[in-house]
């Protein structure tokens with residue numbers, strides 16, 4: 251799926267979005283290797299800047315404080331090069347969604363059963379409640395249209411290994427990586 255856009259900034263090469271467990275961190279690193287550019291994961295950058303884990307930030311400061319830090323970190327990362335993978339909820343922050351309109355955005359879509367199987371048992375704070383599988387499905391439903399609406403290209407992250415998904419991302423991005431073809 252492609253979305254027409256007026257103009258795409260030259261940097262970063264690509265910004266990966268999608269729900270928890272889709273593989274943004276894993277596939278983003280592989281895409282960067284294929285393109286020969288740097289990789290940065292926004293969640294890891296938040297942990298580095300704050301000096302605490304994401305569950306600690308949620309527990310000690312609360313979700314709004316996490317989103318505030320995330321907004322500042324992500325808006326900064328969008329001014330740099332390479333491949334940037336965002337946290338699963340970053341697109342729900344209006345300033346981030348607005349900024350993404352000018353970038354090459356890859357939506358890694360994932361079937362809820364497969365995504366939950368990958369994400370379960372981890373320390374993701376939004377899945378820490380009573381019925382994490384139901385919560386996973388609800389949140390994915392809430393966010394799907396936002397992810398899809400921001401996508402320059404969408405790639406099925408459940409179709410094959412992380413390496414195969416990374417190959418599919420590079421193939422899907424090919425036209426958009428050539429500046430003259432940024433206006434398909």
Ligand SMILES: Nc1ncnc2c1ncn2[C@@H]1O[C@H](COP(=O)(O)OP(=O)(O)OP(=O)(O)O)[C@@H](O)[C@H]1O
Pocket residue numbers: 268269270271272273274275276277293336337338368369374407408409410411412413415
């Ligand atoms: N294509 C794939 N096939 C099988 N397993 C995968 C694939 N891609 C990623 N995984 C595995 O799924 C799990 C979640 O991947 P990853 O942490 O990259 O997701 P994420 O989208 O970054 O999630 P979050 O939004 O929570 O940061 C990891 O254990 C990873 O190894």
Ligand SMILES: O=C(O)C1=C[C@@H](O)[C@@H](O)[C@H](O)C1
Pocket residue numbers: 269270293304336337338339340374375376
């Ligand atoms: O989906 C979400 O809202 C989140 C996903 C993770 O990447 C982290 O950014 C955090 O756990 C929140």
Ligand SMILES: [Mg+2]
Pocket residue numbers: 274275276291293336337
């Ligand atoms: Mg991640």
